[in-house]
Amino acid sequence: MTRLAVLTDLVRREExxxxxxxxxRGVDVLMLDIGATVFDPETFRPHFDVALERSISTVRGKYAxxxxxxxxxxxxxxxxxxxxxxxxxxxxxxxxxxxxxxxGFAMVFTVEQARRAVDDLGGFPxxxxxxxxxxxxxxxxxxxQDALEAVLEHKDVLGTPPQKAIYMQEYVRKPGRDIxxxxxxxxxxxxxxxxxxxxxxxxARGGRVSNCPLxxxxxxxxxxxxxxxGGGLLAVDLFETPGGLSVNEVNHTMEFKNSEDxxxxxxxxxxxxxxxxxxxx
Numbered sequence: 001m002t003r004l005a006v007l008t009d010l011v012r013r014e015e016x017x018x019x020x021x022x023x024x025r026g027v028d029v030l031m032l033d034i035g036a037t038v039f040d041p042e043t044f045r046p047h048f049d050v051a052l053e054r055s056i057s058t059v060r061g062k063y064a065x066x067x068x069x070x071x072x073x074x075x076x077x078x079x080x081x082x083x084x085x086x087x088x089x090x091x092x093x094x095x096x097x098x099x100x101x102x103x104g105f106a107m108v109f110t111v112e113q114a115r116r117a118v119d120d121l122g123g124f125p126x127x128x129x130x131x132x133x134x135x136x137x138x139x140x141x142x143x144x145q146d147a148l149e150a151v152l153e154h155k156d157v158l159g160t161p162p163q164k165a166i167y168m169q170e171y172v173r174k175p176g177r178d179i180x181x182x183x184x185x186x187x188x189x190x191x192x193x194x195x196x197x198x199x200x201x202x203x204a205r206g207g208r209v210s211n212c213p214l215x216x217x218x219x220x221x222x223x224x225x226x227x228x229x230g231g232g233l234l235a236v237d238l239f240e241t242p243g244g245l246s247v248n249e250v251n252h253t254m255e256f257k258n259s260e261d262x263x264x265x266x267x268x269x270x271x272x273x274x275x276x277x278x279x280x281x
Contacts, residue, residue, distance in 0.1 A: 001026065001027070001028050002027055002028070002049045002050065002276055002279050002280075003027075003028040003029075003030060003047070003048040003049050003050075004022060004027050004028070004029050004030070004048065004049070004050055004051070004052060004272070004275055004276075004279075005029075005030045005031075005032045005046070005048040005050070005051040005052070006018060006019075006029060006030070006031050006032065006051075006052050006054055007032050007034055007051055007052065007053045007054060007055055007061065007064050007065075007068075008031060008032070008033065008034065008054045008055055008056075009033060009034045009035045009055050009056060009057060009060060010056050011031070012056075012255075012257070013257040014054070014254075014255060014256055014257055014268070015031075015054055017256075017257070017260070017267075017268035018052070018054075018268045018271055018272060019031075020268065021266065021268040021269040021271070021272045022272050024269070025269075025272055025273075025276070027272060027276065030047070030048050032051070034055050034057075034060045034061070034064050035060070037064075039063070039064065039067040041067070041070065041071065044067075044071070046068065046071055046073045048073070049074075049279045050073070050074045050075070050076065050275050050276075050278050050279035051065075051068050051073055051074070051075045051076070052075075052076050052271070052275050053065050053075060053076065053077060053082070053253065054253060055253070056253075058086050058132065061082065061253065062079070062082060062083070062086070065077075065078070065079045065082060066079050074278045074279060074281065076232055076233055076274065076275050076278050077230075077232035077233055077234075077252045077253075078230060078232060080230045081229055081230035081231065081232045081234075081252055082252045084229045084230060084250075085229055085234070085250045085251060085252035086132060086252065087131050087132060088129055088130075088131045088132075088133075088167050088249060089105070089107050089131045089165075089167050090131075091229065091249065091250050092105045092169075094228045094229050095225065095228050095229075095247055095250075097228070098224065098227060098228035099224070100221070100224050100225050100228050100247050101221070101243070101244060101245065101246045101247065102246055102247045102248070103169050103170040103172050103239070103246055103248065104120070104121050104122070104169070104170035105121075105167065105168065105169045105170065106120060106121065106167075106168045107131070107165060107166065107167055107168075108166045108168060109164065109165060109166065111148070111149055111152050111153075113166075114148055114152055114166060114168065115145070115148070117168050118142075118148065118168075121168065121169070121170045122170060124142065124143055124144055124145075124148075124171075125141050125142055125143045125171040126141075126142050126148075126168050126169065126170065126171055127139060127140070127141055127142070127168065127169045127170075127171050128140045128142055128148075128151055128152075128166060128167070128168055128169075129167050129168075129169060130162065130163060130167065131162065131165055131167040132162050134251070138163075139200055141171060141199055152166060172239045172241060172246065172248075174199070174239055174240070175240060176195055176196070176197065177193045177194060177195040177196070177240075178193075178194055178237055178238060178239055178240070178248065179191055179192070179193060179194070179212050179218070179237070179238040179239075179240065179245070180192050180194055180235055180236070180237050180238075180259070181212075181214075181218060181222050181235070181236045181238065182234075182235055182236075182254060182256060182259065182265075182267055182270070183222050183225070183226050183233070183234040183235070183236060184233055184270045184271070184273070184274040185226075185231065185232075185274055185277065186222075186223050186226040186227065186231055187219070187222070187223065188214050188218060188219050188222040188223075189265055189267060189270045190211075190212075190214065190259070190263040190265035190267065191211075191212040191213075191214055191218060191263070192209045192210060192211060192212050192258075192259045192262055192263060193209070193210045193211070193212045194207040194208070194209055195207060195208045195209075195210065196208065209258045209259060209262050210262050211262045211263050211264075217244060217245055218238070218245060221236075221238065221245045221247065222236055225247050225250060229250050229252075232252065232274075233252075233254055233271055233274055234250055234251065234252060234254065235250075235251040235254035235255070235256070236249075236250050236251075237249045237250075237251070254267075254271075256268070
């Protein structure tokens with residue numbers, strides 16, 4: 001029997017669903033609390049066949065994955081994929097290098113650089129995001145020069161060192177929604193629309209969810225996106241534009257609690273099935 005270790009520091013609805021799906025498949029699960037584990041290569045013994053990283057902390061998850069990989073344990077997602085997806089700038093570079101349609105972007109460190117970047121991105125409005133971050137937090141739509149200078153001054157004075165690296169993105173006008181697609185092993189499992197009257201449509205910010213059909217274009221874009229970042233279990237956020245689908249972000253620790261009911265798809269089961277394939281590879 002395959003034994004699956006779930007690396008976590010908080011058991012949420014997603015982790016409970018993964019436990020249920022594993023039980024339905026006869027998979028033995030070890031819940032490995034990252035915050036209570038000593039990752040010492042001299043004393044740690046991995047009594048499991050594959051690990052699934054589900055930490056809410058990017059830092060904890062990154063080091064736990066690197067540690068287990070050093071011991072030869074297959075981990076989902078692999079550190080290469082996590083390293084790209086946890087950083088929006090690296091994600092944008094990977095998408096661009098692989099010809100995946102995505103919004104224009106720039107990385108700047110000063111107000112003067114930001115002013116030039118605005119012109120390069122087609123003028124105001126532009127979006128400023130933390131390169132490292134999630135759940136739609138600390139996003140800002142910058143509509144004019146005064147707002148740009150004010151936001152960047154706050155980041156420079158009050159921000160941590162990562163906040164002083166300013167990731168800027170072209171503002172894409174959405175039809176009141178975007179798309180989140182769930183990928184396992186390069187193939188789209190299902191997708192949802194996230195609708196909101198606000199320009200930020202994340203469900204963590206109140207976005208409403210409904211089923212999104214898996215069109216041929218969506219499936220193809222998901223495959224290309226997975227190839228660009230190294231594959232695995234991914235949640236991809238996409239914009240609908242006049243020129244076709246455009247990939248906004250890629251998440252390597254997918255949250256799906258609001259997406260199983262509207263799609264009717266057992267996303268937790270797809271997660272476990274992919275882990276089993278990784279263990280057998």
